[in-house]
Amino acid sequence: MSARRIFTRPARFAAIAPYVWMVLFFLVPxxxxxxxSLSQTAIAQPPYEPVFDLAAGWTAIKAAFAxxxxxxxxxxxxxxxxxxAYVRSLTVAVTATxxxxxxxxxIAYGMARLPRRWQAVAMVLVIVPFxxxxxxxxxxxxxxLQHDGLLNQILLALHLVSQPVVxxxxxxxxxxxxxxxxxxxxxxxxxxxxxxMEPALEEAAADLGAPPLKVFWLxxxxxSLPGVGAGVLLCFIPIVGEFVIPDLLAGSNSLxxxxxxxxxxxxxxxxxxxxxxxxxxxxxxxxxLLLYERLQRRQLEQGR
Amino acid sequence: xxxxxxxxxCNIASLALGLAFLYLPILMLVIYSFNASRLVxxxxxxxxxxYRELFNDRAMIEAAWxxxxxxxxxxxxxxxxxxxxxxxxxxxxRFRGRTLFSGMLYAPLVMPEVITGLSxxxxxxxxxxxxxxxxxxxxxxxxxxxxxxxxxxxxxxSLDRSLEEAAMDLGCDPVRAFVAVTLPLIAPAxxxxxxxxxxxxxxxxxIASFTTGPGSATLPIRIYSEVRLxxxxxxxxxxxxxxxxxxxVIVIASLASKLSSSQGESAAPL
Numbered sequence: 001m002s003a004r005r006i007f008t009r010p011a012r013f014a015a016i017a018p019y020v021w022m023v024l025f026f027l028v029p030x031x032x033x034x035x036x037s038l039s040q041t042a043i044a045q046p047p048y049e050p051v052f053d054l055a056a057g058w059t060a061i062k063a064a065f066a067x068x069x070x071x072x073x074x075x076x077x078x079x080x081x082x083x084x085a086y087v088r089s090l091t092v093a094v095t096a097t098x099x100x101x102x103x104x105x106x107i108a109y110g111m112a113r114l115p116r117r118w119q120a121v122a123m124v125l126v127i128v129p130f131x132x133x134x135x136x137x138x139x140x141x142x143x144x145l146q147h148d149g150l151l152n153q154i155l156l157a158l159h160l161v162s163q164p165v166v167x168x169x170x171x172x173x174x175x176x177x178x179x180x181x182x183x184x185x186x187x188x189x190x191x192x193x194x195x196x197m198e199p200a201l202e203e204a205a206a207d208l209g210a211p212p213l214k215v216f217w218l219x220x221x222x223x224s225l226p227g228v229g230a231g232v233l234l235c236f237i238p239i240v241g242e243f244v245i246p247d248l249l250a251g252s253n254s255l256x257x258x259x260x261x262x263x264x265x266x267x268x269x270x271x272x273x274x275x276x277x278x279x280x281x282x283x284x285x286x287x288x289l290l291l292y293e294r295l296q297r298r299q300l301e302q303g304r
Numbered sequence: 305x306x307x308x309x310x311x312x313x314c315n316i317a318s319l320a321l322g323l324a325f326l327y328l329p330i331l332m333l334v335i336y337s338f339n340a341s342r343l344v345x346x347x348x349x350x351x352x353x354x355y356r357e358l359f360n361d362r363a364m365i366e367a368a369w370x371x372x373x374x375x376x377x378x379x380x381x382x383x384x385x386x387x388x389x390x391x392x393x394x395x396x397x398r399f400r401g402r403t404l405f406s407g408m409l410y411a412p413l414v415m416p417e418v419i420t421g422l423s424x425x426x427x428x429x430x431x432x433x434x435x436x437x438x439x440x441x442x443x444x445x446x447x448x449x450x451x452x453x454x455x456x457x458x459x460x461x462s463l464d465r466s467l468e469e470a471a472m473d474l475g476c477d478p479v480r481a482f483v484a485v486t487l488p489l490i491a492p493a494x495x496x497x498x499x500x501x502x503x504x505x506x507x508x509x510x511i512a513s514f515t516t517g518p519g520s521a522t523l524p525i526r527i528y529s530e531v532r533l534x535x536x537x538x539x540x541x542x543x544x545x546x547x548x549x550x551x552x553v554i555v556i557a558s559l560a561s562k563l564s565s566s567q568g569e570s571a572a573p574l
Binding site for chain 1: 312314315316318319322323325326327329330332333336343384385386388389391392393394395396397399401405406407408409410411412413414415416417418419420422423424426427430442443445446449453454457458461468469472478479481482500503506507509510513514524527528531532534535539540543546547550553554558
């Protein structure tokens, strides 16, 4: 009993280095994003004019607060481009997450019902694509979806279509890319809860006369809700801010917020607006982020 | 009984379809990297032509070298910091600022990369740091140490603590008990964590684009700018090489995790 207590003190010292690192490189930078988002755009290097300078003292800060440049935020709200981008990001994320859940659940369920030996193999097979570069996997799809790509060749050979279909630069291609890239993130948490579930519960329900669908809906699904929650959040949050997939696979007529942020930053060199867009995105994602953090903490600390 | 059999056939079908969906595109990419034809869609026989062209592409090789150095450096620092963080979280009981600490460690796992990248860049600009190798390395360390922490923490959580306690009852001080007992037990998770950090760093496009400076592009940045222009056989070749490297890393990581028991690994999201 006392041994355990002695161990905790040096363990706490272990927190110092990573703590300092994360405060410095994760927490503090958000302060800068906030600061720049309230600055005026300027044609300079770096391309913004700070509204307040800590060095200028308290009066300067007060003066700055009076004339704080919330123009960037006003722009985000008034300019349809940004409003559409946020709405589109959320729509895409909700739709894609729903598709992922529908596809991922049967796969995770199938994995959890395999014999023990094969479960480990299946898990490795699902994880491996996650290790393979994101960009490469999207590129692989460009190969297949392009005008004279494999998909069109197959469709033409089977006489399902009379001329090549345009797949690239469409929303379907984007959804395909998102589902493809995020599938492991959906499957693994689902599998983790489904594998822990007692099969006897399902068998009991079936023995008592429940048809398979009812067993699933009344027993299996409710018990797997923690996994569903983790999988949904693990997919939804990053998809809202996704850049690479919509950029390479979707058309350029309607952008997601990650793309507008990228465009403002790299093409228009408008750092303040990009920062404001990031702040709004962060605020939108705050609730799901906190929820995810709680789920993750509970899961990792269950073991004791 | 028969219903059971049918159910499992349905399971196997969904599994097989799912895996085919995951693997076929990558397989096609690898096969077409050996295509002799310049047209990416016409099969012109097997050839190593695009690999030869790749080795004459100086910019691509420089980018690859940069990416490798960043990946090794950031994975090493991230493994060190991530392991310390995991130890603090799973053995430190309650300490002040613990909630903030775990929050900072779990948030980057799902945080959109555009936000992380932008915020780090603004920090580096404010600090007047010269952007290049070190800024990308720091940025990648910040992201990947969180993944390492989760992997190691889930391993630590599944360990039998009485082993550490026994070592201390037998007269080890806590640090010695940790080094002699705990560390060997979590070593496989640490190795797996390093490998994961390495591949994540090697893959990252968005954060690197924000935090790198002119003239020091990483491999994904190079690949991305080529991919935007369309499909090219050289890109298939470099992608195949990256996949091969990652395959080696995965084999090593899975050998390492085979040394550890499979218990508790499901707690990690990976």
